[in-house]
Structures are given as C-alpha cells and as structure tokens.
Amino acid sequence: MPDALPRGARLGVDVGRARIGLAGSDPDGLVATPVETVARVLPVPPGTDGAPGPTADVARIAAEVAERSAAVVYVGLPRHLSGNEGAATTDAREFAGRLAAAVGPVPVRLVDERMTTVTAHAQLRAAGKKTAKHRPVIDQAAAVIILQHALEAERTTGDRVGELVEVA
Numbered sequence: 001m002p003d004a005l006p007r008g009a010r011l012g013v014d015v016g017r018a019r020i021g022l023a024g025s026d027p028d029g030l031v032a033t034p035v036e037t038v039a040r041v042l043p044v045p046p047g048t049d050g051a052p053g054p055t056a057d058v059a060r061i062a063a064e065v066a067e068r069s070a071a072v073v074y075v076g077l078p079r080h081l082s083g084n085e086g087a088a089t090t091d092a093r094e095f096a097g098r099l100a101a102a103v104g105p106v107p108v109r110l111v112d113e114r115m116t117t118v119t120a121h122a123q124l125r126a127a128g129k130k131t132a133k134h135r136p137v138i139d140q141a142a143a144v145i146i147l148q149h150a151l152e153a154e155r156t157t158g159d160r161v162g163e164l165v166e167v168a
Helices: 056-068 087-103 116-126 135-157
Strands: 010-015 019-025 032-039 072-077 108-112
Touching: 010 032, 010 056, 010 087, 010 135, 019 056, 019 135, 032 056, 032 135, 056 087, 072 087, 072 135, 087 108, 108 135
Parallel strands: 010 072, 072 108
Antiparallel strands: 010 019, 019 032
C-alpha cells in the first residue's frame, strides 16, 4: 500500500471562460464537496495600464486556499477527447500559472478533466435538476468531479497527481 500523503485540504478548480467552479476536500482527502462559483476576470494584457497583481478571481481562490490551509490545488486541464490540446487548454494553463504565483508555496497541479462538464450535467439531470437551473452550479459540480478523480488517484498512487505548474 502506498505511503499516506501529508494531511491537508485539497482544492479543485474548473476554469471556464465566464465562471470558475471551486470544490474542496476534507483534510484527509476523502470527499470532494462544492464550495462556490467565482466570476472569471480576464487578465489585462501586458503593456497596458492595468493594475498589477492578481485579478479578483485569482485573489478569491488564493483566499480560499489560505482559509482552508490547502495542501494542493488541482486545476482541470481541458483536453480534446483525442488528448490533444486546444485554446481552452492554453487558457487553463495560463490561469493555473497565475494562480500558482498567487498561492505559492502551495503547489498547483493540472489534471485531465475530459468529460467533466458532460458528467456534471448528467449527474444534475439524474438528481432531478432542470437543465436551465444547471448554470449556477455546473462549474462547482465539474470542480467536484475534477477533485474527486484527483483524490482517488492520490489514494491509488500514494502521491500527488497531475502536472506540477512551475511559477515563472
């Protein structure tokens, strides 16, 4: 059996163009639960007169990381079904880099999130939620799926999973 990981809450993040879903775990990493949905703020392009520092969405997630004393943050990496990367993957990588800079030394890791939103919609439908009512909670549900998969992989391997995001 793999060695136990150090205790500490984990945070799961589902990055979308308009919203970001957050999920959290207990300190033993057993169960993922929804936390909140954060409005996405696109960063100001370099060379413009934007305010320095993290955007409001990154700052909110960093506050949640600190409040929970999170041991790791798992950010979903949206790949195509083929495994190839596209524009959404590039966006998630960029966001994860900004988040890693804001939460250091807490590690941020990218984990495959193929089909999480589809699965989240199916689970909400199965729970009797109407499709029109999914929007406020779908991002949180997808974050729960991302985090639960990471927790299960941790238990299987005895180590953190996914690709470590290096701070530039």
